[in-house]
Structures are given as C-alpha cells and as structure tokens.
Amino acid sequence: DGGITQSPKYLFRKEGQNVTLSCEQNLNHDAMYWYRQDPGQGLRLIYYSQIVNDFQKGDIAEGYSVSREKKESFPLTVTSAQKNPTAFYLCASSTGTGEIGELFFGEGSRLTVL
Amino acid sequence: EDQVTQSPEALRLQEGESSSLNCSYTVSGLRGLFWYRQDPGKGPEFLFTLYSAGEEKEKERLKATLTKKESFLHITAPKPEDSATYLCAVRVVNNYGQNFVFGPGTRLSVLP
Numbered sequence: 107d108g109g110i111t112q113s114p115k116y117l118f119r120k121e122g123q124n125v126t127l128s129c130e131q132n133l134n135h136d137a138m139y140w141y142r143q144d145p146g147q148g149l150r151l152i153y154y155s156q157i158v159n160d161f162q163k164g165d166i167a168e169g170y171s172v173s174r175e176k177k178e179s180f181p182l183t184v185t186s187a188q189k190n191p192t193a194f195y196l197c198a199s200s201t202g203t204g205e206i207g208e209l210f211f212g213e214g215s216r217l218t219v220l
Numbered sequence: 221e222d223q224v225t226q227s228p229e230a231l232r233l234q235e236g237e238s239s240s241l242n243c244s245y246t247v248s249g250l251r252g253l254f255w256y257r258q259d260p261g262k263g264p265e266f267l268f269t270l271y272s273a274g275e276e277k278e279k280e281r282l283k284a285t286l287t288k289k290e291s292f293l294h295i296t297a298p299k300p301e302d303s304a305t306y307l308c309a310v311r312v313v314n315n316y317g318q319n320f321v322f323g324p325g326t327r328l329s330v331l332p
Contacts (some may be wrong), residue, residue: 108229110263137317146272148224148307148324149264156224156317196263200318206252206311211318 108133112212119184119191119219127154127182129197129216134149136202138180142166143194152195156202184217185202192219222247222312226321232329235300241293241326244320245307252311253291254320255284264307267293298330 110131119125131138137156141149151164155174162207169188174180180199195215201207223246229280231238245253251256252271256264268277270286277284293306307324 112263141322146324146327147307149225149322150323151319154317154319162316192234194261198263200320202271202317206269207254208254208266208269209264209309210266211256213263214261216261 110197110199110210111130112195112215115213115215117215117217119217121219122186124183124185125217127184127195127197127217129180129182129201129212130178131180131197131210133177133199133210134177135199135210137200138174139198139200140164140170140172140180141196141198143196143214149196152182157182187193191217193217222310222321224308224310224321226289226308226323226326227304228326229324230327230329233295234332235299235330235332236297238296238298238330240295241306241328243293243307243323243324244290245323246289247310247312247321249313250310251313251318254309255291255293256307256309258307258325259304262300267306270321295328298328300330300332303328303330 113128139154140152153172155161171183197212198209253268258264268284305325
C-alpha cells in the first residue's frame with residue numbers, strides 16, 4: 107500500500123547529540139514537509155520541499171536541517187543547536203503546487219531528550 | 221500573516237449530543253481548507269477538503285461547511301469512538317510553492 111513511513115517511532119537523545127529522523131514516501135508526491143507538535147498544540151512547520159534538491163525554511167527551522175536528494179526521501183536532523191527538541195515530529199507529503207491535494211501524514215516520531 | 225484559529229479548545233459531549241467545531245482563518249488567498257482527525261500518538265487522518273464558500277462535505281456523522289472567513293465541523297449524534305483532536309488547516313501558496321497552516325485543534329471527548 108502507498109503511504110509515508112517514519113522511523114524510528116521513539117527516539118531518545120542525550121544533550122549535545124545530533125539525531126536524524128527518517129521519512130520515506132511511495133506516493134510519488136513532489137512536495138514533502140516536516141512539522142513539530144508539542145502537547146496540546148497544533149502543528150508548526152519546520153522545513154518543506156517542493157522538488158528534489160530544493161527546500162525552504164518554515165516557521166521554526168532554527169536547530170534543524172534537512173536534505174532532499176531523492177523524491178521519496180526527506181530526512182530531518184535535529185542538531186544540538188535546537189534548545190528544546192523534545193516533541194512529536196510528523197512528516198507529510200502532497201502533490202505539487204499545480205495540483206490541489208491534501209497532506210498525507212506518517213505515524214510520527216517521538217523524540218525525548220534525556 | 222496567514223493564521224488559523226479553532227474553538228473551542230476542548231469539548232465534552234454526551235453520546236448522541238450534537239455540536240459544532242469552529243475554524244476561523246485569515247489568509248491572503250484560500251487555496252483549500254482541510255479537516256483532519258488525530259488520535260493520541262498518531263499522525264493526522266484526512267477527513268475533508270473544502271475549496272469555496274458555500275461548499276459542504278459529509279462523512280458518516282461529520283459534516284463540514286465553509287464560508288468566506290470560517291469553517292464548521294458539525295458532529296451529529298456522536299459516539300465515543302469520535303473522541304479525538306480535530307485539526308483544521310489552510311493551504312497557502314507563496315513565491316516558493318505551497319504549505320499548509322494548521323490551527324491548534326479542538327480536543328473532543330464523547331462520553332458514553
């Protein structure tokens with residue numbers, strides 16, 4: 107079945123460490139997104155990408171980095187510069203700007219800093 | 221600045237007690253409004269897309285409507301399994317491409 111796969115589902119990190127969250131989609135979507143969700147809050151955009159080898163900062167990009175080397179993959183690195191990284195991270199994809207389509211989400215990755 | 225607000229923040233209903241959730245938006249040009257359902261610890265699940273004022277969509281006990289400034293999600297005779305957080309989002313198009321702006325959500329609890 108087509109969908110979005112995020113891994114790992116749970117991740118623990120020590121302060122000062124970088125961690126990378128994986129996101130893979132087989133929906134043939136051009137656009138991919140990373141959102142952060144904190145308890146009781148909505149989704150805030152970290153980074154998004156409309157095409158391969160191109161991406162744009164969202165509202166809360168500081169302390170995060172991404173790459174888009176393949177259409178199917180959009181990994182997110184949470185760096186040591188992110189002061190409060192404990193959160194639920196959601197990856198999503200959609201068709202490109204020229205087509206009106208909804209966001210499809212993965213099941214999320216929960217990061218906890220020890 | 222594109223903004224989405226939702227009310228109420230939380231809603232408790234008795235089984236069978238109908239109600240409505242509100243989503244208000246301020247965007248430079250609406251390119252679609254979306255409703256999602258999210259269960260704890262899960263990714264959001266798509267419910268509806270609305271594109272123009274006056275449009276309505278229905279699915280089982282849920283009905284979504286859209287005006288020029290807000291959308292409503294009506295829940296008719298809810299059941300406990302309808303308990304979840306309901307998220308509203310708008311699609312915006314900028315010089316780079318498109319992104320989706322989300323509201324904070326409404327946490328719905330339906331008691332048996």
